Amino acid sequence: MAARTVIELDSVRKAYGDGTVAVEGLSLAVREHEVLALVGPSGCGKSTTLRMVNRLVEPTSGRILLDGEDVTTTDPVALRRRIGYVIQNVGLFPHRTVEANIATVPGLLGWDRRRTRARVAELLDLVGLPAATYAKRYPHELSGGERQRIGVARALATDPPVLLMDEPFGAVDPEFRRHLQAEFQRIQRETGTTVILVTHDIDEAARLGDRIAVLTRGGKLEQIASPLAVLAHPASDRVRDFTGEGAASRMLALASVQTADLEGAERIVQPAPAPVRLGARLTDAFEAVAALPGSAMGRVPVVGESGDVVGSLTADGILGALRRAADAAGAEPGVQDAADRADDVPEDAPGREPAV
Numbered sequence: 001m002a003a004r005t006v007i008e009l010d011s012v013r014k015a016y017g018d019g020t021v022a023v024e025g026l027s028l029a030v031r032e033h034e035v036l037a038l039v040g041p042s043g044c045g046k047s048t049t050l051r052m053v054n055r056l057v058e059p060t061s062g063r064i065l066l067d068g069e070d071v072t073t074t075d076p077v078a079l080r081r082r083i084g085y086v087i088q089n090v091g092l093f094p095h096r097t098v099e100a101n102i103a104t105v106p107g108l109l110g111w112d113r114r115r116t117r118a119r120v121a122e123l124l125d126l127v128g129l130p131a132a133t134y135a136k137r138y139p140h141e142l143s144g145g146e147r148q149r150i151g152v153a154r155a156l157a158t159d160p161p162v163l164l165m166d167e168p169f170g171a172v173d174p175e176f177r178r179h180l181q182a183e184f185q186r187i188q189r190e191t192g193t194t195v196i197l198v199t200h201d202i203d204e205a206a207r208l209g210d211r212i213a214v215l216t217r218g219g220k221l222e223q224i225a226s227p228l229a230v231l232a233h234p235a236s237d238r239v240r241d242f243t244g245e246g247a248a249s250r251m252l253a254l255a256s257v258q259t260a261d262l263e264g265a266e267r268i269v270q271p272a273p274a275p276v277r278l279g280a281r282l283t284d285a286f287e288a289v290a291a292l293p294g295s296a297m298g299r300v301p302v303v304g305e306s307g308d309v310v311g312s313l314t315a316d317g318i319l320g321a322l323r324r325a326a327d328a329a330g331a332e333p334g335v336q337d338a339a340d341r342a343d344d345v346p347e348d349a350p351g352r353e354p355a356v
Ligand SMILES: Nc1ncnc2c1ncn2[C@@H]1O[C@H](COP(=O)(O)OP(=O)(O)OP(=O)(O)O)[C@@H](O)[C@H]1O
Pocket: 016, 017, 018, 020, 021, 022, 040, 041, 042, 043, 044, 045, 046, 047, 048, 049, 200
């Protein structure tokens, strides 16, 4: 299934006015409906890369194509209507109600009141904040997490095919962050929006990204591949340094229990321990096996969709599952070292445009 390319960066370079080269010869393609997570250490050029896509920053050289069209020749205002943008501190207009904030772009497009109101209600519903309670509130009357959700609703107002998110969950406490991430995932699946997500958090990237692009200083692409492939087969020591310790436990959260990992059901000790579901994350399976009483002989029952026992799983089975997942990820194209990109000739850096 060859997915269509929605955004393409072709040998993109950005040198700021003071000579800082934030991004050097970066080429990558973002596929329709995917979440591409851009990760890497602080200052490696993630935000610069993101902001070049909607022309908040102009590339010094190279091309950025949106649906095959060069963004540098597209009117920035028209461009930003096709690209939603969510940043860490949201940037809601403080003197406007939630409703008016979400209606910003529909207003620019001249939507009538009825259509706008219906869309605002629909979006508030989507992000789990009912219009009856929230539409008339001002940003200072919201919690940080609620503001963040309004930011997402505003960015989605005109159903843009592309959404750029820069550390969207960065300002939220860790527990609520998980909740917002899960909500984002649900919304993204529902809308099918193509997303580039900037984060410095490998866990967030692994959880939310269909693919991860690992950048290092100067916007150098070290690897672009599925989260499992990046964790199991880092393309360089720099990727390994970044994914760091805990790659195996992260992989447990990404891979799932498959029929091939099971043994027969006949050796399950009675009374049978609580079962694990076929397709469950290996993390859950691991916890279930680790929590078994000694009498269970290290074996949990596994049930299929109908609830029937389809086999049993042991710690060895989980290890096998992990290996199988890592091997499958090793066959992906992004596993080889990312090719070194050609250097481009520096040009003068043009000025930045103000944020919308
Ligand atoms: N307007 C600017 N003028 C000069 N240098 C800049 C400008 N904006 C960013 N830089 C520099 O470009 C490099 C990349 O910055 P960028 O913000 O893109 O990185 P980042 O990976 O998003 O970092 P972080 O995770 O810390 O936000 C850094 O060295 C930064 O100091």
